[in-house]
Amino acid sequence: MISALRTLCLLPLLFGTVASTTPEAVKPKITTVYVVRHAEKATEQNPQDPPLTEAGQARARALAEVLRKAPIVAVYSTNTRRTKDTATPLAEAKKRTIEPYEANAPGLAALAARIRQTPQGKAVLVVGHSNTILETVEALGAPRPVPTIGDDEFSYLFEVKLPASGGPATATARNYGGGK
Structure with missing residues (x-):
């Protein structure tokens, strides 16, 4: 009997504690989606498919800096020069190919x-x-964090959280890169 009791007492030392929970194990996993508008565009150069202005190029670099620690595994852009140029600094930093998508329903x-x-x-x-x-x-299942985006607003960075449980998505808005 004493031998069996001694063995039971030694088991935690041999195999570790039973089912300890860490904050990471309890924390639900989510996918984060960052959604931004392209940076400032130079419409006078090419109204159909304009490049970024100097301010737009700076904003694209600022976006890469803001998201440099994020675990980005994919970068999506519409097939316009201004959106691809906005995505490029982050895509290059994360060694990702920019994947095109259609911005219709x-x-x-x-x-x-x-x-x-x-x-x-x-x-x-x-x-x-x-x-x-x-x-x-909205397509990701979250409500709009702001009612509208003005044609002169380029600084919104939306963060959409998609819970693993399939529960409701949430979205928050912040600004990056200064200006509007």
């Missing part, structure tokens, strides 16, 4: 489905336009 639904396949605990960037980024947030 079926395209946003397809994008949302692709994003939901992202591993939990990872993040993606989506670059769109003033008239599509709030729709992108």
Whole structure:
């Protein structure tokens, strides 16, 4: 009997404690989706597909800096020069290829489905336009964090959280890169 009792007392020393929970184990895993509008564009150079202005290039670099520690595994952009140029600094820093998507209703639904396949605990960037980024947030299942985006507003960075449980998505808005 004493031998069996001694063995039971030694088991935790040999195998560790039983089922300890750490904050990481308790914390639910989520996928984070960063949604931004392209940076400032130079419409006088090419009204159909304008490049970024110097301020826009600086904003694109600021975006890469703001998200440099984020576990970005995918970068999505519409097929315009201004959106791709906004995504490029971060894509290059994270060694990711920019993946195109269509910013219409079926395209946003397809994008949302692709994003939901992202591993939990990872993040993606989506670059769109003033008239599509709030729709992108909604396609991901979150309510709009702001009612509208003005044509002169470039600094919004939306953070959409997609819980692993399939529960409701949430979205918050902040600004980056200074200015509007």
